[in-house]
Each structure stands twice: as structure tokens, then as C-alpha cells.
Amino acid sequence: MLLAFDTATPAVAVALHDGERVVAESTVVDAMRHGELLAPGITAVLAEAGAVRQDLTAVAVGVGPGPFTGLRVGLVTARTLASVLEIPVYGVCTLDVLAAEAVDTSAVTGPFIVATDARRKEVYWASYDEAGIRLDGPHVSRPADVATDGPVVGRGALLYPDAFPTFVAPEHPRAGVLAEVVVAERAELLDPEPLYLRRPDVAEPGKPKRVS
Amino acid sequence: MAATGDGPLVLGIETSCDETGVGIVRGHTLLADAIASSVEEHARFGGVVPEVASRAHLEAMVPTIERACESAGIKMYDVDAIAVTSGPGLAGALLVGVAAAKALAIGLGKPIYGVNHLAAHVAVDQLEHGPLPEPCIAMLVSGGHSSLLKVSDVTVGVDPLGATIDDAAGEAFDKVARLLGLPFPGGPYIDKAARSGSSVAIDFPRGLTSGRDLERHRFDFSFSGLKTAVARWVEARERSGEPIPVEDVAASFQEAVCDVLTRKAVDAAVVHGVDDILIGGGVAANSRLRVFAEERAAAKGIRVRVPRPGLCTDNGAMVAALGAELVARGRDASDLDLPADSSMPVTTVVA
Ligand SMILES: [Zn+2]
Numbered sequence: 137m138l139l140a141f142d143t144a145t146p147a148v149a150v151a152l153h154d155g156e157r158v159v160a161e162s163t164v165v166d167a168m169r170h171g172e173l174l175a176p177g178i179t180a181v182l183a184e185a186g187a188v189r190q191d192l193t194a195v196a197v198g199v200g201p202g203p204f205t206g207l208r209v210g211l212v213t214a215r216t217l218a219s220v221l222e223i224p225v226y227g228v229c230t231l232d233v234l235a236a237e238a239v240d241t242s243a244v245t246g247p248f249i250v251a252t253d254a255r256r257k258e259v260y261w262a263s264y265d266e267a268g269i270r271l272d273g274p275h276v277s278r279p280a281d282v283a284t285d286g287p288v289v290g291r292g293a294l295l296y297p298d299a300f301p302t303f304v305a306p307e308h309p310r311a312g313v314l315a316e317v318v319v320a321e322r323a324e325l326l327d328p329e330p331l332y333l334r335r336p337d338v339a340e341p342g343k344p345k346r347v348s
Numbered sequence: 349m350a351a352t353g354d355g356p357l358v359l360g361i362e363t364s365c366d367e368t369g370v371g372i373v374r375g376h377t378l379l380a381d382a383i384a385s386s387v388e389e390h391a392r393f394g395g396v397v398p399e400v401a402s403r404a405h406l407e408a409m410v411p412t413i414e415r416a417c418e419s420a421g422i423k424m425y426d427v428d429a430i431a432v433t434s435g436p437g438l439a440g441a442l443l444v445g446v447a448a449a450k451a452l453a454i455g456l457g458k459p460i461y462g463v464n465h466l467a468a469h470v471a472v473d474q475l476e477h478g479p480l481p482e483p484c485i486a487m488l489v490s491g492g493h494s495s496l497l498k499v500s501d502v503t504v505g506v507d508p509l510g511a512t513i514d515d516a517a518g519e520a521f522d523k524v525a526r527l528l529g530l531p532f533p534g535g536p537y538i539d540k541a542a543r544s545g546s547s548v549a550i551d552f553p554r555g556l557t558s559g560r561d562l563e564r565h566r567f568d569f570s571f572s573g574l575k576t577a578v579a580r581w582v583e584a585r586e587r588s589g590e591p592i593p594v595e596d597v598a599a600s601f602q603e604a605v606c607d608v609l610t611r612k613a614v615d616a617a618v619v620h621g622v623d624d625i626l627i628g629g630g631v632a633a634n635s636r637l638r639v640f641a642e643e644r645a646a647a648k649g650i651r652v653r654v655p656r657p658g659l660c661t662d663n664g665a666m667v668a669a670l671g672a673e674l675v676a677r678g679r680d681a682s683d684l685d686l687p688a689d690s691s692m693p694v695t696t697v698v699a
Contacts, residue, residue: 171443175450175684189455204399205440208406212444213451219410220424220455330406336399346583 137191139178139217140315143170143210144202144230145252145291150177151311152185153319158312160184165308170206174213194223196318198230198309200331201260201274202252207330214328226318227326231262231274231290233309236317238289239268243304247271249284251292251300259292260333268322276333356428356675359416359452360668361409363445364437364465365492366390366401368408370416371665372427373672378475380420381658381665384408391532395522396491398438405444413448416664425456429681431671434462434699435692437492442688450684459681461671462699464692465662466495469628471502471673472666476655481624484653485509487613489637490629490662491518491533494609495694496567496616499626502670503677508694509616510567513556517605517631520571524578524601528594538598539634545595547603547636552577554608567616574604602636610641617650626653633657674698 138153146167152160160181164173182188197214200207211227218225231250238244244266251261254276261282262273275282279292279299286302293303317323355375362369366387372380386404390396417424432449435442446462453460470486486497486506494512515523518535525534530541555570556562578601585592613625625645631637638654645652659665674697682699689699 169687171447172685172687174447175454178454179684189457204402205443208402208440208444209447212406212409212448215410216413216448216451217455219414220452330403332403336397336403338393338397338400346579 137187138194138196138315138319139192140196140311140318141174141178141210141213142198142230142233142309142311142314143174143206144198144200145308147308148173148177149309149311149314150174150181151315152181152187153315155319158315161310161312163308163310167206170209174209189221192221192223195225196314197225197227197328198233198314199227199326199329200230201254201276201333202230203255204332211328211330225328227328228314228317228323229262229270229274229326229331230309231260232270232323233314233317234290234306235264235268235270236322237306237310237313238304240313241305244287244289248287248289248304250289252290253292253295259296261292274331274333356672357422357426358429358431358668358671358675359427360431360664360666360671361445361449362433362662362664362667363405363441364433365441365662366396366404367662368405368412369662369664369667370412371663371668372416372420372422373475373665373668375672375676376474376478378665379422380416381663382412382416382419383663384412387533394526394532398440401438402440402444405441409444409448427456427458429459429461429671429675431461431463431667431674433465433468433667434686435464435689437465437690439688439690442690446686446688450686453684460684460686461674462682462686463667463670463674464694464697466493466497466694467502467506467697468666468670470499470506470626471670472628472659473626473653473655474673475665475669476659477653483622484624484626485613485617485620485622486626486628487609488629489517489609489627489631491522492516493629494569496612497694498620498622503674503679503697505695505697510565510569510612512569512571513565514570514572515575517569517571517609518629520575520605521631523575527579527582528592528597535630535634538602539636541595542599542602542636545593545597545599547599549593549596550581550600552600552604554604557608557611567612569608569612571605574601602634606634606637606640609637610644613641614644614648614650617645618648623649624651624653628655628660630661632660
């Protein structure tokens, strides 16, 4: 059984795949509560499928890019679970999961872009060919700098319609698709390392302020 | 070290600030205390940078868990429960530890206890000095907190008697160290410089120790005025072109901090009729604080317990120690939707 989850967007997405198909799936959209929702989501899909932790043979996790705090919840959960259960963990670029679903549902028929919310008035984005193979990215940019009239998958298009007038579903990634992508090796399988794409914001301090 | 023996076997995780700590405890026996610190990455910024700390926690988490299990000589599935600091602390940093602890709880099928960092600083002393004297007065002083607490049962609740109204004591050490050109974190460097200085060279102010202040803030602390007084004194010297006697400034500053801390801790014990004072947190490693506390307490027939420095600073063993006590006393575990609570009140022991 493959346990798959992604916390790189406002969605906390969890799914269980038995090698043949997705047997349980849960998605809750709440950008502020990834840390609270992921673990109950995991136990819920296990219970729904009538599976126990010992049935798990691998973990798949979305490695972003995405807002850091939520992203880390998924990654540390995946790494720790894999370590304690002594099973492998596979990372997939979260934008690739959105791309795979758009292709599978025939929402796109030619080249397209995936864009998600990077906050600070920017988007995480990557470009894909008609088969969902990533051509460029992921990057973080201001919407105006990557504006296009072509199809744009993901929440980025809904947030910035001026730059991306042609929104195409899905808005958020689904863990069931992540699981299928990993089982079929339809995207590049990565180490479970976060794609931050930004350095931490820090400034070295100047001299202490005078008080007199 | 003995992996078998009495008491519950608990793995504790601490990520409230810049240390990734994983400790393993059986009852009151410490089996492992693995730590990875990102302090050097923060040093050039003069303080802990939350995003840098959170990234470091993610990278260090699994290796630190594995190192702790290895050095304790246990298999992970032998543990009876997982404990984790769920607050207070840096929100993003706490969340890494809480998520890892939940993954362990799910992977092992064991209960999880989301615990208060301050109560864990109290419980850790059991690993060194045996069962906690209850009630006791706990004084917790570090870069992030300065509190005076009355502890009747560390697994149920602690009564806050007082806390800093501005800077934490450890923060004052960091800021004064920076004024004196000493490295971050300032505590150990001030302590070292102070050894060759005079503690009575400069009469720095003791905040909230007299008159009206004392009435309203009997068990509270204030270190902001002291920090400013040190800055003024140093600047006046610079202006007159005289050299700064770093050792004397360090010793006089440290004396002022330790004087206030120990005076209030002993006063709290006397007022509440408590015979034991426990000191924890990074500042408890200060050599002068310990001596001062023992002298003053002894004069009133009060005992002082201070864990060794490695257990005073943030670590996973303290979280495991509290977790083991919670299990031993049959307290309820947390739910899997346990949040990380950056401002968890000290009165809450288990979230
Ligand atoms: Zn602490």
C-alpha cells in the first residue's frame, strides 16, 4: 500500500493506493491548519480502506514548491513515517501532480502552465507539454512577468486573472493523482527535499542602536 | 545504560527554538539525549531566525531520532509513548516537531502527548536528582522565558507567580554581550568574562525590586532598564575616550541579573512556604546564579536544585521526562489533531 500526501498548497490531500487503484482519499482545504489536519487525514484513509500501518510499503509526498510552513509538515511526516516503518519515500514536484490531473481529465489538450499561490503577490509556476511533461520550472515569479492567455492550471490563475485569464481545473492537487503518478512513474521521482525556491528573509544586524 | 528497568519508555521531541532535541527516558532514567543545533547559523544575525531554525529542524529530525534510538540501545517500537513540545515557542519550528511526533505515533501505534515546554524544563530535573519535590518553586530563565512558578503537580498544572514584563533574562545577556563585542549566544561569554571582573565595580539597577514596583510586581522581572543602563554606561565611556572594562561590566551586569532572580525566587519560596527551589532554562547554566541561589536559599533553610547545564538548555530529554511522568501518573494523551501553540499558557501541561 502506498500512502500519498501533499501539503504544499491550501489543500491537505491524503490518499491510499493498493497498487491497482486509489482505495481511499481525503482532501481538506484549510491553509492555516496543515499541522492539525494531516495526521488525522492519514488515519482516516487507513481506516476507510480497512488498512493498518503495517500494510504500508511506501510513502509519496509532494515536495512543493509551496508555502514553507505547510510544506514542511508534509515532508517531516513523510520522512519520519518512512524511517519508523522502514519503507521508501518518494518525492514529486507538487506542480507535476496538478499537471497530471489536468492531462488525465482532458482539461488541457496542448501545452500549458501550472501556477500556485506563492504568497507575497507571487506564484510558483512551471510549464508543461501536452502530455504533462515539465518543460521549464518550477520557478517563483510575479504574475505579470509570466502572464499568458493560454491555459493555466491551479489556484494561481484564480488569484491573478489579469495575468492568467484562462483558468483550467484542478485548483488544488489531489493525493490520489500523486499516488497514481508515483505508481506509474509518470513524473520524475525526487528525494523528499523541499523545493523552497526562496532563501529565508534575514538581514544581518547593524551596530546596536545608541540609547543616549 | 540500562534500557530496561522501571517506568514507561518515552521518546521526547523538542523543536521550540533552535535546538532539534530527541531524548529517550525510562521512568526517571535518561537513556539518550540527542541534539542538533542550528545556533551557528543564527550567530551572525545576533538572534534566532525562525525560518532558518525551521529549515534546520526538518533536516535534522530523522537523523536525530535515529541517533537517539541508537544511543539508547532501543528499538523504536519498544517505546510506550511519544511526547513533543507543542508550545510555547516559534510557531513554524514547533510545527516540525509536532508533525514528526504524530508520524511516530501513527507509525508505532502509540499515544502522543503534546506538552508545555516550561513544564518540561521542570520535569527534567527528575533525571538527575530523582522525584520532584512537590510543591516546589521553579524559576525558568532562558533567552525565551523568565518565569517564576509554583509547581504542585507537574503533570496537572503549574501556577504562574511572575514573569518578565519586558526582556527575557537570556535576551539581556545576548544584548549586553553584543554591546561588549562578545559573541552570540551571550550567556557563556558574559559568564566567562565576569570571572576576571569585579561584580561591584558598577552599580547597575535592579528592576522591580523596590517601592511601588515591588508591591505591584513582587515576583515579576524587568531587564530592559538594566540593559539600557549598561548601554548608557558603555556609551559614556566611549565618548570620553576611555577603554571599556569588559570584565567589570560583564561581572556587574551579571551580578545585577542574578541578584534580582535569586532574591525573588527565595522570596517566593518563603511567602508560599515551599522548601525547594528548582532552577532551569539556559541561564541556569550561569555559574554565579547557582552560587548566589544556594547562598541565599541556605540562609532561609531552603534547598536548591539545578540540573546540569546540558539538561538546563533546551533538549529532548526534558520532554521525554515529562512524558514519562504523564504516563506514569495516568494522564490523558493528546489527540492527533494536536496543534502547535506558540503562545501555550503555562497553566496547560498537556494540550
Ligand atoms: Zn527553554
